[in-house]
Amino acid sequence: MSAVRNYWTFNRLNSQGKIKIEEIAQAKSFIKQQCSTKANQIPFSDSMMQxxxxxxxxxxxxxVGLIAQICLRCFISEQIKQVCINLERQFGQNYQFNRYDLFPFVLDDTLDDLKHKGATEYKSMATKILQTFDPKLASLSTWTTRLVRYEQNLNRFLKECGLDLISDWAILNDTDPKQQERIFKEFHHQNDAAIAQASLLLKAYHTIYRQKRLENRKAGIKGKCVTPSSEQLQQIAMFLGLSLTPEQTLTQLQDLAEQLRQYRIAVRRGKLKQESFDHSDILLQVEYQQVTENYEDLDSLAQEEFLNRYLQQFLTCLEQAIAFVVPQWLNLQKVPKKQQFLTALKLFHCQGYSMTDIALAIGLEKQYQVTRLMQLKNFRADIRQHMLQNLPHQIIELAAIYTNPELLQKQEKQIELALEEQVTTMIEEAAAEASMAKNRPVKSIFACSLCRYLNH
Structure with missing residues (x-):
C-alpha cells in the first residue's frame, strides 16, 4: 500500500534553497474521503490512486479536478525529492554535489498556477510530468524518475561535475572501433602506437565480453552491463597476448572507458562544437541503459516494467497475426479441406505428429498431400508479414515512455530492423522445431501461440 500522506504533503523550496513541507488540508480531507470508499477502509495502492x-x-x-491535480503534484514533489536524494547517495561524494545542488533544477513547483489561475505561463517540472503522464502505460513514480533524470539543466550540471550516468562496461560495449580510433587521435591526440594498443584492447573486450552478451540475449538472458568476470578478464589478457592479472586487465579497461567517457562529457558540454557521435554510438539500448544503469530499485522496476510490457506487446501482436491469418487461409480452402487444414495444424504443432501420421488422421493418402495442404513456409511467412505491419509502431510508442523522444525518432529505422530480425528469428525457430522428430515437445513461441488459438 502507498504512503497515502504523500498525496497531501507538498515539498517546495524556500528562499534559502531548503525543503519546506506543507500539509494541504483540502487534499488531506479529499484523499481520506476517497480511501474510505474502499471496503474495510483499505487505502488505495499507488497505481489505483493515480x-x-x-x-x-x-x-x-x-x-474535484483542481484538488485531484493538487494531490498528484504533491505526490510528484515527493518523488522528485527522492530522485535527487538517491543521486546524492550514489554519486554525490565522488562528484562533489549534494541534493540541494540538484533541487533547484527540478523541484520548482509552487502550485501558484492553481491558486492564481492564469497568473503565470511558466510550466514547472511537476506540470510537465503530469501533462505527459499516462497511467495505463507506467506508474507515476517511474515516469517522474525518467523525466527528472532526462531534465536538460540537471544533466548539464551533472556532466559539469564529471558525472555521465552510464557504466564503463556499457561505454565499452557500445563504442565502435573506428570511433574509438578517431577519439584517441583527434580528441586525446595519442600517437599511433597508443591508438593501436587501445584498439586491440577494445577488440578483445568486444570479442570476449560483448560476444557473451549477444549469446545471452539470444538465449533470452538479459540484464545490465556488469563488471567482467575474472575468467573473462583472463581471456581478454590471453587475446592480447599479455601476462596480466585480472586486476591489471580490469584497470586497463577502466582507463580506456574513462578516456571515452571524457570525450562524451566534452561533446555534451558543447566544447567540441564540430564533433558529434557517430550514428551508432547512442543506440536505443544504450540510451535506455543511461536511465537504468546505476540506479536503485525504482529504475530496476522501470526496466522490468519495460521488458514485461515489450514481451506482452510482442505476444499480443503474434496472437493478433495468427487470429488474422488462419481465417484468411481457411477462406482459401474448399469446404472439405477447411477442417482438414485446422486439424493438420493442431496435430503438427501441438501434438508433434509426422506428416505421414497426419495424412492417416485426416483421411489423405500421401504425405505430400499434407505438405501441399498446410504450406507451412507460406503460412508462417504470412504471419511474419502481418506482425511486421503492426509491431514496430506499437513498440516505438511503448519505447517513447522509457527513452529520449528525439533519440527515438532518429532510431526508428534501427528499431524496425531489430524487430524484423527478432520476428524472423522466431519464425526460424518454429521452422527448426517443425523439422524435428514426431512427439517433440512444443517449445517455440510461435507454436505455443498457435496452439492456444487452435485450442480455443
Whole structure:
C-alpha cells in the first residue's frame, strides 16, 4: 500500500534553497474521503490512486479536478525529492554535489498556477510530468524518475561535475572501433602506437565480453552491463597476448572507458562544437541503459516494467497475426479441406505428429498431400508479414515512455530492423522445431501461440 500522506504533503523550496513541507488540508480531507470508499477502509495502492485521480483531472473547471491535480503534484514533489536524494547517495561524494545542488533544477513547483489561475505561463517540472503522464502505460513514480533524470539543466550540471550516468562496461560495449580510433587521435591526440594498443584492447573486450552478451540475449538472458568476470578478464589478457592479472586487465579497461567517457562529457558540454557521435554510438539500448544503469530499485522496476510490457506487446501482436491469418487461409480452402487444414495444424504443432501420421488422421493418402495442404513456409511467412505491419509502431510508442523522444525518432529505422530480425528469428525457430522428430515437445513461441488459438 502507498504512503497515502504523500498525496497531501507538498515539498517546495524556500528562499534559502531548503525543503519546506506543507500539509494541504483540502487534499488531506479529499484523499481520506476517497480511501474510505474502499471496503474495510483499505487505502488505495499507488497505481489505483493515480488512475483514479488522473481520471478526475478531466473535470478541469471543477473543484474535484483542481484538488485531484493538487494531490498528484504533491505526490510528484515527493518523488522528485527522492530522485535527487538517491543521486546524492550514489554519486554525490565522488562528484562533489549534494541534493540541494540538484533541487533547484527540478523541484520548482509552487502550485501558484492553481491558486492564481492564469497568473503565470511558466510550466514547472511537476506540470510537465503530469501533462505527459499516462497511467495505463507506467506508474507515476517511474515516469517522474525518467523525466527528472532526462531534465536538460540537471544533466548539464551533472556532466559539469564529471558525472555521465552510464557504466564503463556499457561505454565499452557500445563504442565502435573506428570511433574509438578517431577519439584517441583527434580528441586525446595519442600517437599511433597508443591508438593501436587501445584498439586491440577494445577488440578483445568486444570479442570476449560483448560476444557473451549477444549469446545471452539470444538465449533470452538479459540484464545490465556488469563488471567482467575474472575468467573473462583472463581471456581478454590471453587475446592480447599479455601476462596480466585480472586486476591489471580490469584497470586497463577502466582507463580506456574513462578516456571515452571524457570525450562524451566534452561533446555534451558543447566544447567540441564540430564533433558529434557517430550514428551508432547512442543506440536505443544504450540510451535506455543511461536511465537504468546505476540506479536503485525504482529504475530496476522501470526496466522490468519495460521488458514485461515489450514481451506482452510482442505476444499480443503474434496472437493478433495468427487470429488474422488462419481465417484468411481457411477462406482459401474448399469446404472439405477447411477442417482438414485446422486439424493438420493442431496435430503438427501441438501434438508433434509426422506428416505421414497426419495424412492417416485426416483421411489423405500421401504425405505430400499434407505438405501441399498446410504450406507451412507460406503460412508462417504470412504471419511474419502481418506482425511486421503492426509491431514496430506499437513498440516505438511503448519505447517513447522509457527513452529520449528525439533519440527515438532518429532510431526508428534501427528499431524496425531489430524487430524484423527478432520476428524472423522466431519464425526460424518454429521452422527448426517443425523439422524435428514426431512427439517433440512444443517449445517455440510461435507454436505455443498457435496452439492456444487452435485450442480455443
Amino acid at each position: 488512475r483514479h485521480l488522473f481520471a478526475l483531472l478531466a473535470q478541469k473547471e471543477s473543484t
